[in-house]
Amino acid sequence: PVEARLPEPLPACLPPSRPDVLFLHGQAFTSKTWEALGTLALLAGEGYRTVAIDLPGYGDSPPVEMVLTAQGRRAFLDRVLQELGMQRPVLISPSMSGRFALPFLLAHGDRLAGFVPIAPVGTKDFTAEQYRGVQTPTLILYGDRDTGLAPQALQNLQHIPKHRVAVLSGAGHACYLDKPEDFHRALLGFLRQLK
Numbered sequence: 001p002v003e004a005r006l007p008e009p010l011p012a013c014l015p016p017s018r019p020d021v022l023f024l025h026g027q028a029f030t031s032k033t034w035e036a037l038g039t040l041a042l043l044a045g046e047g048y049r050t051v052a053i054d055l056p057g058y059g060d061s062p063p064v065e066m067v068l069t070a071q072g073r074r075a076f077l078d079r080v081l082q083e084l085g086m087q088r089p090v091l092i093s094p095s096m097s098g099r100f101a102l103p104f105l106l107a108h109g110d111r112l113a114g115f116v117p118i119a120p121v122g123t124k125d126f127t128a129e130q131y132r133g134v135q136t137p138t139l140i141l142y143g144d145r146d147t148g149l150a151p152q153a154l155q156n157l158q159h160i161p162k163h164r165v166a167v168l169s170g171a172g173h174a175c176y177l178d179k180p181e182d183f184h185r186a187l188l189g190f191l192r193q194l195k
Contacts, residue, residue, distance in 0.1 A: 019113035019194060020089035022081070023052035024097030026174060030059030037180055039187075046188065051084055055097060070103040070125075077104045081111070090114035090191060095149065095173065098122040109136040114194050115160075116141055116187065119149040119173055123156035131159035138163040139190040143171025143178060164190065 021043055023034045031052035034040050043050045054061040056076065077100055081089065090113050093101035098120025105115055106126060115134075117123075119142040138160045142150035144167050157163065166186040171178035 018046075018048050018191070020049045020051070020084075020086045021092065021191070022084070022086060022089045023050065023092045024055060024094065024100060025052070025058065026095030026097065029094075029174075030054050032059065033177075037176060039176070039180075039184065042184055043188075043191075046191075048191065051086070053080060055100060070099075073100040074103040074107055076100065078108070088113040090116065090194065092116045092118070092187075093120050094118035094176070096121055098153075102126065105134060105136060106130055109134045112136045114138070114190065116190065117153060117157055118142060118175065119146050119153050121149060123153045126156070128156070128159040131156065132161060134160045135162060136160070137190075137194055139166060139186065140164070141166045141168070141175065141183070141186060143168045143173065143175030145171060145178075146173040146175065149173060166190075 023031065023039070025031060025033055031054045034052040040050045040052060088111060091101055091105070093116065095118065098117060099122045101115070101117065101120060102122050102125070105112065115136045115138045117138065117140055138157065140154055140157050140163055142153065154165065168175040168179045168182045168186070171182070176183040
C-alpha cells in the first residue's frame with residue numbers, strides 16, 4: 001500500500017510580518033551611507049525589507065524643483081512609497097531629511113508603522129498641538145554631543161504621544177556614524193516592538 005504523507009502543520013505562532021524600513025539621509029550624505037555603515041545588510045539579515053533613497057539633488061537623483069515646498073516634499077515621499085510598493089513602512093529621518101519626513105508624518109502618519117527622527121531639521125515649523133495629533137510610534141534618537149539640533153528636535157518631538165527617546169552617549173550629530181553598534185541596537189529594539 002502507498003503511504004500518503006500529510007504536509008507538516010504550520011507552527012501556530014508564525015512571526016508577524018515585519019514592516020519595510022525606508023532610510024532618508026542627511027545633507028552631507030547619500031543613500032550609500034546606510035550601505036557603508038552595514039545598516040541595510042544588518043536589517044535585511046533580521047528579515048526587514050530595507051531601502052535607502054537619495055533625496056532630490058543628492059547622490060544619483062536629479063534635482064527636482066517640486067520639492068521646494070513642504071507640500072512638494074510630502075508628495076515626493078508619497079510617490080516614493082507608491083513606486084516602492086511600501087505599505088506602512090518605518091521612516092528613518094536624519095537631519096536635513098526632516099524637511100521631507102515631518103510634513104509627511106503630520107499629513108500621513110497613519111501610513112507609517114514607525115518613525116525614527118535623528119536630530120531632524122524643521123521641527124520648529126510645527127506646533128505642539130500638531131505633534132500631539134501624531135499616533136505613529138516614534139523613536140527620537142540623537143547623540144548627546146549634538147548640542148545644536150538635538151535639544152531643539154527633542155523639545156518639539158516629545159509632544160508626539162507614542163514616543164521613546166534613545167540617546168547615544170559620546171556621539172555627535174551623525175550619531176549613527178559615531179556609534180554604529182549603539183545605533184543599530186536602539187533601532188532594532190524599536191523595530192522589534194512595533195505591532
